Amino acid sequence: MKILIRNVDIIQYDEEVKIQKSVFVGIENDQIKFISKNILENFAADYEIDGKDKLMMPGFVNSHTHLPMSLLRNVGSDTSLMDWLYNHIFPREKNMSNQHIYYGSLLTLAEMIKCGTTGINDMYFLAEDVCKAAYDSGIRGSLGVSINGDVLKDDMKREIRDIHQKYNGIDGGRIQVAIAPHAMYTCSREFLIDSLHLAKELNANIHTHIAETKTEYDYSIEKYGVSPVKYFDELGYFDLKVMAAHCVHLNDEDIKILSDKKVICLHNPTSNLKLASGFSPIQKIHASGGIVTIGTDGCASNNNVNMFEEMHITSLIHKGYNMDPTLIKAHDVLKMATQNGKHIFGIDNMGDIKEGYKADLILIDMKKPHLYPNFDTVSNLVYSAQGSDVDTVIVNGKILMEKGELKTIDLEKLYFEIDKIIS
Ligand SMILES: CSC[C@H]1O[C@@H](n2cnc3c(O)ncnc32)[C@H](O)[C@@H]1O
Ligand SMILES: [Zn+2]
Numbered sequence: 544m545k546i547l548i549r550n551v552d553i554i555q556y557d558e559e560v561k562i563q564k565s566v567f568v569g570i571e572n573d574q575i576k577f578i579s580k581n582i583l584e585n586f587a588a589d590y591e592i593d594g595k596d597k598l599m600m601p602g603f604v605n606s607h608t609h610l611p612m613s614l615l616r617n618v619g620s621d622t623s624l625m626d627w628l629y630n631h632i633f634p635r636e637k638n639m640s641n642q643h644i645y646y647g648s649l650l651t652l653a654e655m656i657k658c659g660t661t662g663i664n665d666m667y668f669l670a671e672d673v674c675k676a677a678y679d680s681g682i683r684g685s686l687g688v689s690i691n692g693d694v695l696k697d698d699m700k701r702e703i704r705d706i707h708q709k710y711n712g713i714d715g716g717r718i719q720v721a722i723a724p725h726a727m728y729t730c731s732r733e734f735l736i737d738s739l740h741l742a743k744e745l746n747a748n749i750h751t752h753i754a755e756t757k758t759e760y761d762y763s764i765e766k767y768g769v770s771p772v773k774y775f776d777e778l779g780y781f782d783l784k785v786m787a788a789h790c791v792h793l794n795d796e797d798i799k800i801l802s803d804k805k806v807i808c809l810h811n812p813t814s815n816l817k818l819a820s821g822f823s824p825i826q827k828i829h830a831s832g833g834i835v836t837i838g839t840d841g842c843a844s845n846n847n848v849n850m851f852e853e854m855h856i857t858s859l860i861h862k863g864y865n866m867d868p869t870l871i872k873a874h875d876v877l878k879m880a881t882q883n884g885k886h887i888f889g890i891d892n893m894g895d896i897k898e899g900y901k902a903d904l905i906l907i908d909m910k911k912p913h914l915y916p917n918f919d920t921v922s923n924l925v926y927s928a929q930g931s932d933v934d935t936v937i938v939n940g941k942i943l944m945e946k947g948e949l950k951t952i953d954l955e956k957l958y959f960e961i962d963k964i965i966s
Contacts (some may be wrong), residue, residue: 544941545570546591547592554600554921577898601661601895604894606810607809612844618843625756641672656680659905661682666689666725670706670720683718683938684718703722707720722750727763753771754770772793786809789815790810805834829871854880857871858872876925906936914932
């Protein structure tokens with residue numbers, strides 16, 4: 544499939560921020576084939592998009608999500624993490640069927656695509672249905688099969704191997720399967736060691752929650768004599784690629800470990816604010832050369848999956864909390880929310896608008912009162928833009944939304960199916 548986008552402005556921000564006005568962008572299969580002031584003569588497009596008044600940028604990678612939790616949106620609001628999980632969420636999750644997982648995932652994916660997300664890093668149970676929904680939606684996904692308990696039983700291992708076999712690497716690597724032990728406080732030491740062995744056997748990445756609350760940090764010190772980060776490090780986790788959600792309660796040694804071992808720190812500012820878990824020291828992780836990405840967490844602790852909001856909040860809270868307006872600059876936030884997602888997928892040529900890069904990109908409608916006048920495009924995107932400004936979404940060279948209309952998800956049918964299963 545060849546797509547031609549005419550007269551579009553593009554933003555590139557790998558290093559310096561660069562804007563190119565009114566160019567032609569050609570997409571062939573999953574990649575950006577050319578960016579040019581003139582159309583390539585031998586490029587016979589199958590489909591054309593008018594890019595006038597639109598800005599093309601890389602799509603968002605929502606780096607920590609629990610897709611089916613849209614069906615639990617607003618459950619247990621105004622409680623702490625442990626109260627929320629054990630008294631409100633876990634009891635309801637026990638009753639979730641495969642249908643809840645599939646349609647709940649699809650609902651979240653619809654919301655995500657509408658707000659410009661092109662890649663996700665998820666973890667949930669009954670993950671085969673999450674994988675199916677992600678595959679069907681066309682999004683790029685790293686999908687964690689979530690597990691927890693005292694003993695990693697044979698049936699759990701079988702489930703993981705089966706899902707991995709069925710989905711890992713399909714559609715040219717668009718879908719990847721990870722192993723997701725929930726957290727140190729819901730998994731025994733033996734369970735975590737066995738999960739690590741399984742990840743090594745499958746050559747899979749690991750996605751888990753680390754150091755989210757002070758309660759978890761204190762529990763770790765009391766039970767194991769070390770911080771949660773050090774605990775995972777001593778188990779050998781960081782020899783593999785680990786995607787660590789939250790990373791809020793960290794000491795200086797933890798920050799050095801996370802940065803040295805190239806752990807991908809998944810920052811979830813809204814969830815951390817709503818559950819009052821604390822403020823992750825991302826400016827220190829960033830300054831010490833660590834990898835920081837941004838995620839919404841599940842939409843029951845947020846309560847939406849809009850990455851524009853997440854960027855805005857990331858920038859504001861760290862400035863405010865540290866009383867330093869120079870911290871976490873708009874350019875850094877934009878990279879954390881988009882480009883840094885490439886580390887999750889292990890794909891070097893993604894996260895910028897360049898020839899030869901993955902065609903995971905979005906068009907923003909810049910002709911909006913709240914984006915006028917446009918003196919500083921990066922600040923405009925981080926501080927002023929809204930999810931509803933997203934006009935078109937392309938992933939792996941396939942159009943998932945055009946002019947605000949979803950192409951891979953039938954919303955009316957989806958609402959109908961959801962009404963059936965929740966009634
Ligand atoms: C077993 S699937 C994932 C599991 O995680 C739960 N969850 C959602 N948000 C959080 C969070 O912020 N910290 C810890 N656990 C969380 C979710 O409800 C699922 O049970
Ligand atoms: Zn989470």
